[in-house]
Amino acid sequence: MGARTCYHETTDRSVDRWIVQRSDIIQAAAQIFRRKGFHGTSMQDIADAVKLQKSSLYYHVPSKQDILLEILDWALDLLIDDMQTVLQSDLPAKEKLRRAIQVYVERLTEDADLATVLLMEHRSLDPALQQDHIQRRDRYEALWRNLIEQGIREGTFRNVNPRLAGFALLGVQNWMLTWYRSDGSMRAADLANQFSDLFLKGLLLPVETTER
DSSP states (O other): OOOOOOOOOOOOOOSOGGGSOHHHHHHHHHHHHHHHOTTTOOHHHHHHHTTOOHHHHHHHOSOHHHHHHHHHHHHHHHHHHHHHHHHTSSOOHHHHHHHHHHHHHHHHHHSHHHHHHHHHSGGGSOHHHHHHHHHHHHHHHHHHHHHHHHHHHHTOBOSOOHHHHHHHHHHHHHTHHHHOOTTSSSOHHHHHHHHHHHHHHHHBOOOOOOOO
């Protein structure tokens, strides 16, 4: 996604309205939502972060709910694109699963603002906006089930419940947001490899051996 810009709340209004891009507002809001929570963040906080008057902010975005929905859509669209790329590869299901975990852990750790808002603040979305978000989320979760189903068809994975296995895969990785530290003892890539080994040991059918 490129270099991450850090936004800080300020009363300096030196940046003209036309220079500020909508993407700047969304990225700044994601950072503040992560730090303060959706309900603890005001439109004034977001305006300060991108050096706009509050009235000018409404020129770009009509409400805080619209900002939240756009963050959720953005995050899910990135994840869907990542997963579709993995699924469209020629790799066997075992290697696709390992790659899918690597890519997802990278997103969780390298784009923690978006990931945190997606996983922690989606319940703050107004009921009228929930349906579209749920459909997008279900589309992403279905891609994980498709991968597991491929492994079952290939005879590589056990005949598990794909829905349950998909929830387990995502749940373990999502929980990283509560304990992972970028300055900790383990790199994200190492964690992804360990997660892959853990799940594959549970999913893979045992290799049959014959006595000679």
